Amino acid sequence: MQFLLTGILCLCLAVTPALAGDLDEVRDLLKGKVDKVVVLLQDKTLDKVHRNERILDIVSPIFDYQTMAKLSLGSKYWPGLGQAKQLEFSELFIKRLQASYLDKLDLYTDEEILYGEPQAQGKTVHMPTTMVSRDSRIGMLYKFYRAAQGWKIYDVEIGGVSVIQTYRSQFDGVLSEGTIDDLLGKLKSEGSFALPAPVDTGSRPGAQ
Amino acid sequence: MTSLPRTTPARLPVFLAILVLLSGGCAAHPAAVHEPVSATGPEVSSLAAVGGDPFALEEEFTAGATEPVSDPLIGYNRLMTQVNDKIYFWLLKPVAQGYRAVVPEGARLAVGRFFRNLLMPVRFANNLLQLKPKRAGTELARFLVNTTVGVLGFGDPAANRFGLQAYPEDFGQTLGHYGVGSGFHLVLPLLGPSNLRDTLGLIPDYFLDPVSYIEETDVQLAVRAYDRVNYTSLHIGEYESLKKDAVDLYTFLRDGYEQRRNKQIEE
Numbered sequence: 001m002q003f004l005l006t007g008i009l010c011l012c013l014a015v016t017p018a019l020a021g022d023l024d025e026v027r028d029l030l031k032g033k034v035d036k037v038v039v040l041l042q043d044k045t046l047d048k049v050h051r052n053e054r055i056l057d058i059v060s061p062i063f064d065y066q067t068m069a070k071l072s073l074g075s076k077y078w079p080g081l082g083q084a085k086q087l088e089f090s091e092l093f094i095k096r097l098q099a100s101y102l103d104k105l106d107l108y109t110d111e112e113i114l115y116g117e118p119q120a121q122g123k124t125v126h127m128p129t130t131m132v133s134r135d136s137r138i139g140m141l142y143k144f145y146r147a148a149q150g151w152k153i154y155d156v157e158i159g160g161v162s163v164i165q166t167y168r169s170q171f172d173g174v175l176s177e178g179t180i181d182d183l184l185g186k187l188k189s190e191g192s193f194a195l196p197a198p199v200d201t202g203s204r205p206g207a208q
Numbered sequence: 209m210t211s212l213p214r215t216t217p218a219r220l221p222v223f224l225a226i227l228v229l230l231s232g233g234c235a236a237h238p239a240a241v242h243e244p245v246s247a248t249g250p251e252v253s254s255l256a257a258v259g260g261d262p263f264a265l266e267e268e269f270t271a272g273a274t275e276p277v278s279d280p281l282i283g284y285n286r287l288m289t290q291v292n293d294k295i296y297f298w299l300l301k302p303v304a305q306g307y308r309a310v311v312p313e314g315a316r317l318a319v320g321r322f323f324r325n326l327l328m329p330v331r332f333a334n335n336l337l338q339l340k341p342k343r344a345g346t347e348l349a350r351f352l353v354n355t356t357v358g359v360l361g362f363g364d365p366a367a368n369r370f371g372l373q374a375y376p377e378d379f380g381q382t383l384g385h386y387g388v389g390s391g392f393h394l395v396l397p398l399l400g401p402s403n404l405r406d407t408l409g410l411i412p413d414y415f416l417d418p419v420s421y422i423e424e425t426d427v428q429l430a431v432r433a434y435d436r437v438n439y440t441s442l443h444i445g446e447y448e449s450l451k452k453d454a455v456d457l458y459t460f461l462r463d464g465y466e467q468r469r470n471k472q473i474e475e
Contacts, residue, residue, distance in 0.1 A: 067262040075263040100453045107445055124265065135320050135442055145265055154265055160471030161464045165269055169463040170455045186455050
């Protein structure tokens with residue numbers, strides 16, 4: 001029996017293009033998560049705070065927030081920060097990212113989500129989707145890489161605009177004229193995702 | 209299927225990557241053939257090679273297509289971004305909200321489709337200029353179906369019944385398609401982020417827009433304003449949400465615009 005299964009497996013591997021398994025895996029992974037989120041969004045009886053917590057629980061395992069934080073600063077700035085500032089930045093950035101994601105979901109009405117063909121892009125897999133809304137179609141591209149714990153998202157492009165790229169430009173703009181403290185200050189104060197008070201983590205002696 | 213991108217050598221790999229992405233990203237033609245992406249650098253066999261170094265992923269963000277935007281008018285641009293922001297919150301949004309309260313969504317969607325149908329000549333001509341005859345043909349077919357069966361374009365049976373999606377193109381994209389760089393960034397009053405190339409592109413597109421041929425200037429302006437209010441009424445909350453994301457609103461809008469245009473040109 002095992003022999004037979006191994007034989008079938010080998011045959012499959014021989015006839016399917018390289019990595020088709022990886023590509024399918026990424027698509028199924030994303031689709032599984034997005035479908036669950038859509039079910040929650042369509043349930044109008046849910047309390048929003050509770051709903052948002054559940055949504056974050058669903059999607060967080062496939063987002064590599066730490067890597068996104070590092071990429072948004074880039075190797076130009078990240079290594080020189082020191083551990084305390086790195087931690088503080090990561091925390092502020094991740095909170096902002098999550099708040100931004102949840103905020104976008106509030107704009108969700110009845111959009112249908114179409115899944116395109118996942119593409120191997122060198123070391124990464126890009127999973128294109130299209131949001132079909134009442135009067136427009138917006139491409140959303142999820143970029144995955146294979147981490148030790150499985151496939152993780154490190155960037156999302158919305159309508160051709162990369163989330164990480166836009167953060168990089170903004171952060172580079174702030175840091176080329178100011179210091180990391182200026183940036184941390186802006187992350188705390190600019191936009192509506194500003195934090196009302198410093199977050200107490202108990203592990204950051206450098207924080208206020 | 210897709211014609212050649214601008215070919216500044218350093219940008220080519222990135223553009224090819226984008227091109228391949230887009231060919232998969234558009235659900236309108238699911239049967240598109242996906243070429244292997246050998247031109248994008250590392251071999252596909254190194255798929256799992258990122259390992260523990262997040263900066264191994266950084267290359268795509270530092271490559272040529274993402275070089276800093278030319279912005280000599282940054283002072284003016286920042287100011288105009290503030291002006292447009294105020295125009296939106298003080299004028300456009302309240303008017304659109306009032307309009308939204310009175311006119312049902314179905315009607316506003318139909319009005320939006322009517323105005324978009326009118327702009328067919330812009331899309332048709334620019335698809336032709338970019339040597340995309342198939343897409344131009346689709347635009348023509350859409351116009352004929354939607355203007356007749358769709359009752360002057362208020363409906364979109366071309367998409368709903370025949371699966372014919374629009375292929376938006378404008379002259380800025382046509383220039384970009386033939387290798388014209390974006391020039392410096394330029395924020396236009398009322399219209400928002402643009403650049404030198406796309407601003408110049410507005411001129412030929414103006415002459416392809418039927419609304420431009422309304423002789424009474426005030427009527428023409430009123431029609432344009434109505435189109436804008438109608439559109440805004442269907443998109444309230446989107447700018448607000450974008451604004452929340454921004455650490456620096458101007459840089460955010462500027463880079464977002466240039467990224468989006470680069471992608472559109474590659475389509």
